[in-house]
Amino acid sequence: MSKIKLLLDVVGDMRSLADSIQAVCDAMGTDESAESTKLTTETKPTKETKLTLEEVRGVLAQKSQIGFTSEVRAIIQKYGVNRLSEVDPKHYAKILKSAEELGNE
Template sequence: MNITVEVKADKELLEVLTAIKNALTVDKQAEVKPMTLDEFVEDPVKEAHKYTLEAVRAKLTELSRAGKRAEVNELIKSYGVSKLTDLPEEHYTDIMKKAGEL
């Protein structure tokens, strides 16, 4: 089956469309391996950024030095711990998000 599309557009759009066309062009000599669902769908949990204790400490130290020491202490206490080293690793991403909002 052949599909022909004529598009009148600027140079950048034509370059993008040409790249898409080239990516979709299948070499008839090459063996085509079907993708599994896991290969096709990206897992957002797997792709989530993993923070380290050092990265969290650096961010909170930066905020403390910027005059937000009380807010940082309250943020840490909101997780039911008194110091950052007691914070479970599974909360690092969440605390970094909240620290970014301070």
């Protein structure tokens, strides 16, 4: 492949990335973010699926972004720690259940 072709491919990829970032920003500015949060938190973990720190962090971050920062902090501190990464993974399902209740009260 020629260098020009490689550069054109990089430019195309960068444009695609920029479009994706713009779509995320647009979604955050509309009600779509609240709807996606609701969909994400409505999925209940089953015993077969093992929750990861990243999954729990994602749900809590979404809740925090829509205005439940202090409640999210309280959920984490309920387990005797100050950071989510310090929580024992066996509590992840309970944390998600608590997060689901935020905004439904």
